[in-house]
Amino acid sequence: MKIALIGAGRIGQVHAQAIASHPEASLAAITDYHASAAEALATQYGSQALSAEAIFADDTIDAVLIASSTPTHADYLEQAARAGKAILCEKPIALDLARTRDALQVLAAHPVTCALGFNRRHDPQFAALKQALVEGRIGDLETLTIISRDPTPPPAEYVGASGGLFRDMTIHDFDMARWLLDEPITHVQAAGSCLIDPAIGKAGDVDTAMVILTTASGRLCHIGNSRRACYGYDQRIEAFGSKGMLQAQNESETRLRFTGEPGQVEEKPKWFFLERYAEAYSREIGDFVEAWQAQRAPLAGASDGLEALRLAEAAERSLKEGRRISLDHIH
Template structure:
């Protein structure tokens, strides 16, 4: 039985706590959160205890730590958990500073503990199937990848102010997907962006609409389309063009019912919220982490993937600000 301590009892933390409870080989032992009421509610629900960071990490019965607290706490908690010998499952990003991420990864490496990054979209059943069939060569060599990721509405301005911006907060998921699907590291990044949804986002120093083009050393291309607004729902699509054909993963909808009448053909809008759209992915990613720890294998995606995605996000931001293509050496 793998016992967890969890940092963070908010929206994402609640998802992870539910998925621990659903796994026959795991249990939640401790909850740590600055919001004592939220921590108490979660602990009471799962028979856990509310304790301090020090108490949670000092308990040798605890084998793993979930870090689902605010971004500014991630790096410190990773280092503390690593030094305590805990396997670590951390929400993205590790930190908003590449230098801080690098020092954090070094601590985890020296401690010899597993570190998984919660890039949950790799575990979405549709996307995972697409990637598997791509790797099996069904459509030949990858030539172009198109990733569409658009939120139904922007998050609160207070969140945007501390999020690190669209490229580091929202697009970082798509940049990880791009690396995964391209099968090669992008060496050129070109970005353009605007603020078309809410002027308050621009006043907060961010953008809400962006396009990024990536190019690998062999010439493979990827285009990522992001927007903080899609009136029709949560838009999550992937298309990969290969030398022998194409693979595509479409939006998920509440039902598959389609109506055809004299007025036209209609069907349900895409699922509205990311917690609904990626419910299966959240469960699968934690199951994969538990399996990796239990079998003493390296979890994936890991710390390097978190670092690489942040490098691409920083390059995209630099490209946008400097109005030029940024070159990366890996």
């Protein structure tokens, strides 16, 4: 599968590495707003720097991986669909529902394999948790508790352009919740505060938040977010059901334990998503290649992006209005 990479920034580099390591994928071309970045990465992986136009026009290229800046995602996605190329698009497709829906319509008109970069579904531990749920290990799922904290807050200027905490950060947790709850989410309640960086508050956003989701059958889900966990990336999920509980725990570089003056000490969790989800990024490419080869749906698709965005929209409204928001009212 010949994949062209759109965007040679930090996350683009992660994908370049994953593509290069996959036995059945190759990095056919790279483009970036900064041509020099594309060239540098192309040199590193023995690929070529091309313009986006040239990529879409090149019939030997099977797929594009869209890892450019968020505002460009939807346009590239539509161009790629029209060019008949398989797509792996970093989330989000867009920060608003209308633009996202438009892109989905183009995809409907030009059906191609289209995967969305909800990388956490590919994490081995979360995947094992999902598998255990499917196998009925805990009977009927009743509640889900998702803790998701970043190690450091982004600069306030980033926050302004990010669409806010729910669209930028919680969006991953909304997707995990949807994937694991496995039935329609009907209501959203949210609370949030600015406790870490006043500049985030001035930008109109929160840096600490809690959300409750309710599903059609009454399952409940808690999401707890913080923009700053001084000890690293805190990524845990607890699924509770009629026959037991499953807990995905934080991971650290090694399991070495020291016992001494301060107590019994194990390593801190891995620092951030590049470390924690390194394996997930690799598996994400694997799923994309397989889905394209087998003409099956990838593990996360474009409509998952839309649905997660609806939840973010509902959470934002709940935070503002102090009410439980029904998903029926989010279009």
